[in-house]
Amino acid sequence: MTRRPVVTTAEYGACPVTGVLRRVGDKWSPAVIRLLAERPHGFNELDRAIEGISRRVLTRTLRALEAEGLVSRTPASGRAGRVEYALTGVGASLREQLAALGRWAVEHAADLHMDPPAGDMMQP
Amino acid sequence: MTRRPVVTTAEYGACPVTGVLRRVGDKWSPAVIRLLAERPHGFNELDRAIEGISRRVLTRTLRALEAEGLVSRTPASGRAGRVEYALTGVGASLREQLAALGRWAVEHAADLHMDPPAGDMMQP
DNA sequence: CCGAATCCAGGCGGATACTG
DNA sequence: CAGTATCCGCCTGGATTCGG
Numbered sequence: 001m002t003r004r005p006v007v008t009t010a011e012y013g014a015c016p017v018t019g020v021l022r023r024v025g026d027k028w029s030p031a032v033i034r035l036l037a038e039r040p041h042g043f044n045e046l047d048r049a050i051e052g053i054s055r056r057v058l059t060r061t062l063r064a065l066e067a068e069g070l071v072s073r074t075p076a077s078g079r080a081g082r083v084e085y086a087l088t089g090v091g092a093s094l095r096e097q098l099a100a101l102g103r104w105a106v107e108h109a110a111d112l113h114m115d116p117p118a119g120d121m122m123q124p
Numbered sequence: 125m126t127r128r129p130v131v132t133t134a135e136y137g138a139c140p141v142t143g144v145l146r147r148v149g150d151k152w153s154p155a156v157i158r159l160l161a162e163r164p165h166g167f168n169e170l171d172r173a174i175e176g177i178s179r180r181v182l183t184r185t186l187r188a189l190e191a192e193g194l195v196s197r198t199p200a201s202g203r204a205g206r207v208e209y210a211l212t213g214v215g216a217s218l219r220e221q222l223a224a225l226g227r228w229a230v231e232h233a234a235d236l237h238m239d240p241p242a243g244d245m246m247q248p
Numbered sequence: 249c250c251g252a253a254t255c256c257a258g259g260c261g262g263a264t265a266c267t268g
Numbered sequence: 269c270a271g272t273a274t275c276c277g278c279c280t281g282g283a284t285t286c287g288g
Contacts, residue, residue, distance in 0.1 A: 016229035017154040017222045020236075025149025027261070030141040043270050054262055059271065069237050081268080081269045090235040097228050098141045104221050105140035111214040112144075113193050151281070167250050178282055183251065205249045205288080 020094075023068055028053050028061045030098060033087065036071060037095045040086035070094060144218075147192055152177050152185045154222060157211065160195060161219045164210035194218060 024030065031050050035041055041049070047058055062085060065071035070091035076082035087095060105112065148154065155174050159165055165173070171182055186209060189195035194215035200206035211219060229236065 015154055015158070015226075016233070017158075017226040018151070020225060020229045021145060021149040021154060021222075022151070025145040027142070027146070030139055030145060034139070034141075047270095052262095054264095055271070056263090056273090057261055060260090067237065069235050079269085081271095083270065088235075090232050093232060094228070097225055098145075101144060101221055101225065102139075102141040104218070105144045108214050108217060109140070111193050111212075113191065171250095178284095179251070180253090180283090181281055184281085203249085205251095207250065 023064070024070070024094065024098070026061065026064075028057060029065060032058075032061055032065065032085075033070070033091065033095050033098065036085060036087045037092065040084045043083055043085070046085065065091070147188070148194070148218065148222070150185065150188075152181060153189060156182075156185055156189065157194070157215065157219050157222065160209060160211045161216065164208045167207055167209070170209065189215070 024033065028050060031053075032046060035046060035049055043055075043058070043062075046062075047053065047055055050058070053061075062071060062073065066073050069088060072086050072088050072091075074084050074086070076084050148157065152174060155177075156170060159170060159173055167179075167182070167186075170186075171177065171179055174182070177185075186195060186197065190197050193212060196210050196212050196215075198208050198210070200208050
């Protein structure tokens with residue numbers, strides 16, 4: 001009986017920053033969000049665009065983003081078997097925040113012991 | 125020989141957002157950063173303030189933040205065995221960004237399927 | 249007071265193959 | 269086209285114990 005060894009969502013809720021960071025701070029969510037910010041994408045379209053991701057992980061990432069309300073999943077009305085992923089309103093809003101964070105990261109790259117990025121992805 | 129199964133820092137560097145999120149998006153970094161933003165803290169002081177963290181993880185978190193240049197570690201000149209952790213310039217700068225993200229999270233809490241936080245930690 | 253050492257569980261991410 | 273089904277390694281985070 002170790003009191004409460006697990007950290008619940010409510011506890012994360014006490015620090016909103018931790019909450020959102022734990023949700024979109026995984027390996028591929030930023031890439032997905034960035035792509036969907038350009039325009040809606042299909043599944044395999046995302047799979048091809050995000051080099052290195054596996055379909056399994058892409059599925060999980062999309063499902064998670066969908067559950068959080070950041071991404072919408074709509075089986076296209078035209079062709080059968082076609083699904084379209086897009087950012088929701090909140091998703092687009094969050095993308096702005098992440099872009100701001102990206103700008104900050106680029107500015108302070110030198111102080112951060114992070115390699116200066118060869119190409120900038122978040123500045124369209 | 126699976127090509128390069130690991131994602132290097134340089135690859136993350138292609139997306140600055142992913143880079144910074146992967147670094148401060150771990151379980152406890154936001155809490156540490158927030159506390160150090162108030163004032164410098166000692167080790168056990170942090171340990172006591174952050175309910176639920178283990179000393180081992182606190183150590184690792186601090187070392188990581190230190191390696192990234194966000195936190196400074198200075199053995200205090202007064203008492204022996206006393207160490208003081210504080211935010212660096214970049215650390216304080218990042219904290220502002222995270223605070224902004226926190227404000228965003230609180231604003232859009234309803235749309236995010238995140239529990240509305242009972243208390244707000246990031247708004248002093 | 250500030251850690252390091254050891255051990256351990258769970259989850260994330262990945263490789264591969266198969267399906268409607 | 270859009271996923272599922274297995275299987276697996278690694279890394280994060282936690283419990284506990286020991287030391288300067």
